[in-house]
Structure formats: C-alpha cells, structure tokens
Amino acid sequence: METTALDxxxxxxxGGIELADPVALNxxxxxxxDDSNTIRRSAEIFLLQAGCTVILAEDGFxxxxxxxxxxxxxxxVDIMMPRLDGYQTCALIKKNSRFHQTPVVMLSSKDGLFxxxxxxxxxxxxxxxxxxxxxxxxxxxGTHVKSAAH
Numbered sequence: 001m002e003t004t005a006l007d008x009x010x011x012x013x014x015g016g017i018e019l020a021d022p023v024a025l026n027x028x029x030x031x032x033x034d035d036s037n038t039i040r041r042s043a044e045i046f047l048l049q050a051g052c053t054v055i056l057a058e059d060g061f062x063x064x065x066x067x068x069x070x071x072x073x074x075x076x077v078d079i080m081m082p083r084l085d086g087y088q089t090c091a092l093i094k095k096n097s098r099f100h101q102t103p104v105v106m107l108s109s110k111d112g113l114f115x116x117x118x119x120x121x122x123x124x125x126x127x128x129x130x131x132x133x134x135x136x137x138x139x140x141x142g143t144h145v146k147s148a149a150h
Contacts, residue, residue, distance in 0.1 A: 026051035060084025094123030
C-alpha cells in the first residue's frame, strides 16, 4: 500500500516537505555509512533533493578515512556491517576529540530496546529504523544540523 501525504498527516508545499527549514538543510554535509548500495543510493537521492552535500561510505573503515577529509555535519551509520559495525564506528567517531560533537544517527532494521540502548551507550544521537522514509531522514537532518549550527 502506498503512503500519501493524507495518510501520514504531513503537509507538503510546492517545493517538497515542510518538516525542516530548507535553508537549514541546504549545504549541510551528510555522510551515509551503509554496506547496502540500495540504502546508500536512496539516502543520497533524498538528501541531494533537499540540497545537502552527501558523502557515501560502504563500511566503518571507509567512513573513518573520509570523515577527516570531508568533516560532515551529520553521520548516518548502519549497525550491521562487515569488518567494523555501526556501534564500533560510532564509538570511534565519538572518541575522537575533533569529531565527538558530530551528531551520529544509527540506522537499523532492528527496532529493539537493547539495540537503541546500545546505540546510546556508544554515543549515538538518534536511532532511525530501516526502511526509513524521506520524511524521517530529512527530519533527522533538520533536527541535528540546526542543533549543530554555531
């Protein structure tokens, strides 16, 4: 069943979704770390449409190499990844004095209390369940990029 604006109760304007200030999202640097090409591409499309700059990484090691170069404003990280999982990746980001203030949103197909608690323990700022919608992804960006703005 397809979800429409009426089903979700979200209001739309001519330019898209009225969830976050489009000016605030415009130019925000967002990193998406996920081993699934489909998830990375979906997130990239949603974020680019909102005017964000997008940095993609396939796993935690790939991401850690790119974070220093790109200095993202927000990082989405999948939990279940090979080599370095999302919890380990988040913990390493948060332990780095240069990036410990960077908001990290965990992405997972699991919606359990244990998974959310473990995400909090490693320093994540939010937990988003997959499959995410364009609305939930952009709302997370709006929330964390505004709060990270100086």
